[in-house]
Amino acid sequence: MRRPVVAALAAAALVTTGLGGASAASAGTQVVLPITGTTSLANPLAGGAVLTMPAGAKLVGDLDLLRDPLIEGDMLIPPITAKVRALNIPVLGDTTSTVVLEPVGKTKARTIEGGIVTAETSFRIALPEVRSDLPLADKLNLGGPDCKTDVITTTLTSTKPFSLTEALPMKATFTIPKISGCPTFLWIPLSSWALNTLMGGEGNTLDLMVGPISGAASPAPAPAPAPAPAPAVKATLKASAINASAKKVVWGKAGKVKVRVRPSAGATGTVRVYKGKRLLGTKVLRDGRATLTVRKKALKAGKHKLRVVYSGSKTLKASKRTVVVKVVKR
Structure with missing residues (x-):
């Protein structure tokens, strides 16, 4: 029963967004879905840190009504600036980090019973910068270019049925696995140990708004539009x-x-x-x-x-x- 639902939604999406007909959809039509929301860390030593998705976060992929998954593409998340209070200690525990969610493979979105959407996604959490907010102590960077987690795989599930005109609330939980590749001090992996202690563990959450769906910008130059009566609108x-x-x-x-x-x-x-x-x-x-x-x-x-x-x-x-x-x- 799921395939007729998928086909109906995809066809409606094509008509609504003006992306083309069935022949184009069978070959894949590129679409963009903006992403907003938060990632929350469950580790109590992280002080209840909440990371906000930055402007420009999106899913870019191909929509194909003849295929399962319906949408297959890439999560593109700009670097996130995160404020984490280690051990929940004011001032002494305050840190500023640059967090990068690195996609691993494609994100695959499907519809299931009742129009609910699931999206399977895999990524690593990279930590190029982790510094204390204290003067002088901020010279020490616990992160680095190779400081990142093992691969994280999770499934986002919508809390409402698919909509063509509104953003879709989607949630997931995930476990932060081992963090490695961080700087060593006197050949001792203190940074990796500290970051694993602070961030590692299960129960972390993604609470996102995804969409609404739109067509990707065409690389071909478009003719200049006629002046729009903006003040009247x-x-x-x-x-x-x-x-x-x-x-x-x-x-x-x-x-x-x-x-x-x-x-x-x-x-x-x-x-x-x-x-x-x-x-x-x-x-x-x-x-x-x-x-x-x-x-x-x-x-x-x-x-x-x-x-x-x-x-x-x-x-x-x-x-x-x-x-x-x-x-x-x-």
């Missing part, structure tokens, strides 16, 4: 307003941020919640409403001012506002 967009609320959270438990975008008619797209520059959650609006989950231990005890951002839609402007959440100890 902008004038048709209505202002949007966000109502957001968050109940008191007991530290160690997940929190909820309830969001409503007005006017609800036309309020499609996504809302995101940030603490500073750190993305805490992303949710697709339904009837102008969404409830975002803030994972447990993502916020320390105390009051936190969170930023709620609405992406806007074809009829509504983007908007943002702040909401205060209080995290208390038991």
Whole structure:
């Protein structure tokens, strides 16, 4: 039963995005799916580190309605700047790292029962730079050009059925295997030992938004388009307003941020919640409403001012506002 579903989705994608007919799809049609979201480290010695996917992250591959997998391509993730608090010790444990997710082989996306999407992917985590934030100590780099993990293989699974017009939430857990190739000191692999102790282990998570699907840019030069009446288009967009609320959270438990975008008619797209520059959650609006989950231990005890951002839609402007959440100890 899965092949008719795959063929129907692929054909609809081709029509919607204007990528060509069945003959082109049978040979493979290149598509691009933007990627946003976070990677969270489960090792308690990493202090609950959350890495945000950088701008420009994407999956580039071939869509073919006559093939299984439906999409086969490459994850392209620019280097990530990561702030990790080792041993959860302020100041002394603060580090800044450059993290590179190196793809190994192709990522293969399929549809399964109910339109749910799975994506098998393999990668290594490379650590070219791992430095303390302390003055002088930052001269020592625990990482290096050959400092990386063994191959990690995991399967991302969507939490909603495939959509042609909206980003798809996808989640996965993975284990960080042995890290090797890091600098040695007096022939002792102290860097590899320290990084394995800090990062290694299971229960790490990928929490991503993938898509929406679009065609790849053609290498052939296109004729210059006629001047677009941009001011007239902008004038048709209505202002949007966000109502957001968050109940008191007991530290160690997940929190909820309830969001409503007005006017609800036309309020499609996504809302995101940030603490500073750190993305805490992303949710697709339904009837102008969404409830975002803030994972447990993502916020320390105390009051936190969170930023709620609405992406806007074809009829509504983007908007943002702040909401205060209080995290208390038991």
